[in-house]
Amino acid sequence: MVEMFPLRSEDAAYSKVKGMLSTLGDPFTRIISPKEYQSFRIGSDGNLQGVGLFINVEPRTGHLVVLSCIQNSPAARAGIHEGDELIEINGTNIN
Numbered sequence: 001m002v003e004m005f006p007l008r009s010e011d012a013a014y015s016k017v018k019g020m021l022s023t024l025g026d027p028f029t030r031i032i033s034p035k036e037y038q039s040f041r042i043g044s045d046g047n048l049q050g051v052g053l054f055i056n057v058e059p060r061t062g063h064l065v066v067l068s069c070i071q072n073s074p075a076a077r078a079g080i081h082e083g084d085e086l087i088e089i090n091g092t093n094i095n
Contacts, residue, residue, distance in 0.1 A: 027059050028067060051075045055086065063087075063095055 014033045021029050052073020058065045064086040069076045087095055 027056055027065075030056070053080065058085070 011033070014031065017031050021031060052070035052075045054067040054069075055064050056067050057063070066075075066080055066082055066084045066086065068082050069080050087093065
């Protein structure tokens with residue numbers, strides 16, 4: 001890939017890969033950069049950061065859909081599962 005698409009930065013490489021993956025038309029196929037992953041990860045001290053959800057916008061409806069839920073996370077304890085559509089956050093309708 002580097003020979004076909006000379007890139008000047010890591011961000012440019014991630015942008016190029018994201019563009020290629022977007023042509024697949026699959027909303028569940030994606031790549032995230034280390035910076036993006038950092039916001040989702042479980043910290044090295046063992047504490048969960050956030051509610052423990054990976055979400056994506058469903059392209060046909062624009063709704064938020066759960067891609068996965070981290071085991072024993074606050075979201076998992078609340079009964080949220082892969083494929084669930086988020087319709088409300090803290091009592092506020094988001095659709």
